[in-house]
Amino acid sequence: MKKVTILSFILFMAYGYSQKKKNGNIYLEHPALEMVDQMQQAWMAGDDAKVANFLSDDFKSYYGSNVNKDRKGQDKEAFLKQVKSLPEMLSYVSLKPTEGAYPDAIEYKESGTWVQTWDHMKAIHNKTGVKLDMPFHRLYKLDDDGKINTLINYYENRMFWEIGESQTDRKNGTIYNHHDNINSVRRMMGAFENSDFETAYSFLDEDCRFISLELPEGETMDLQQIKKRNEGIWQAYEFNSIDVIGYPDYLEYDLGDAKVVQSWWKFRLTRKSDGKKLTLPAMYIHDFNDEGKIVSSSAYLSTKILDSK
Numbered sequence: 001m002k003k004v005t006i007l008s009f010i011l012f013m014a015y016g017y018s019q020k021k022k023n024g025n026i027y028l029e030h031p032a033l034e035m036v037d038q039m040q041q042a043w044m045a046g047d048d049a050k051v052a053n054f055l056s057d058d059f060k061s062y063y064g065s066n067v068n069k070d071r072k073g074q075d076k077e078a079f080l081k082q083v084k085s086l087p088e089m090l091s092y093v094s095l096k097p098t099e100g101a102y103p104d105a106i107e108y109k110e111s112g113t114w115v116q117t118w119d120h121m122k123a124i125h126n127k128t129g130v131k132l133d134m135p136f137h138r139l140y141k142l143d144d145d146g147k148i149n150t151l152i153n154y155y156e157n158r159m160f161w162e163i164g165e166s167q168t169d170r171k172n173g174t175i176y177n178h179h180d181n182i183n184s185v186r187r188m189m190g191a192f193e194n195s196d197f198e199t200a201y202s203f204l205d206e207d208c209r210f211i212s213l214e215l216p217e218g219e220t221m222d223l224q225q226i227k228k229r230n231e232g233i234w235q236a237y238e239f240n241s242i243d244v245i246g247y248p249d250y251l252e253y254d255l256g257d258a259k260v261v262q263s264w265w266k267f268r269l270t271r272k273s274d275g276k277k278l279t280l281p282a283m284y285i286h287d288f289n290d291e292g293k294i295v296s297s298s299a300y301l302s303t304k305i306l307d308s309k
Helices: 002-018 031-045 048-052 076-089 158-165 180-193 197-201 223-236 303-307
Strands: 024-027 055-063 090-097 104-108 112-125 131-142 148-155 173-176 204-212 237-244 249-253 259-271 277-288 294-300
Touching (some): 031 048, 031 090, 031 104, 031 131, 055 076, 076 090, 131 158, 180 237, 204 223
Parallel strands (some): 055 148, 204 294
Antiparallel strands (some): 024 104, 090 112, 104 112, 112 131
């Protein structure tokens, strides 16, 4: 039985290896790599005349993730117009290989020479200010004369969608200067000023998350942590007054259906250890749920002021 098992394993391995069939060669150094790099840098510079020298007359460019079965691609003339307009559309353009990646030249037995690149592009769109900071994967097919006759692009289209959406004005909800959610924030601050913690915390959802400039990125605090932190602050400082600056805004967004109060405050405190008077400016962004409870609190302030000598 053991001999049969070993023989079966050997036959399986031989069968597995017999399925391999070489279809060409991959090159780390190749004239096509240099040519594609020169073409791409001319493209980023908006040099349509130089780019044209690298393209065949029957050149076509495609977006690789396009699911339209009737797609025709972009011909040479249209592509060169796009290249020429690039400096008018974008500033601070750079295109470099993605960190850790490098281009390949592949000479296929059946379908000729291809170059594949993995690059990272950065730019600022001139009209809208949208920042492009994104990877691109491109496939270039060369004809027998060494010209590029096919370009296939793969990239995340979201940033270009944002550029398109930003071409015209669009409303994204309604701003209120008087609203019950504003009232809730003011009542909460008034309760904190008077050390009425039971009332102050009643405006918060039990699963509320708290964000601060002083927390490490991505970290939040929960309600129990906030209660413990506040207990220490109130033991060390007397809250003389919490005053609103200007007026709060309540924003009801169309996108995401968010309900947000943003407000500006001055905390006037006395440090109990030495009687020093302190003023702490703060901005808050409070997100509300449909039941009128605060589910997220973002604080923009610096508690280093409290350590003033």
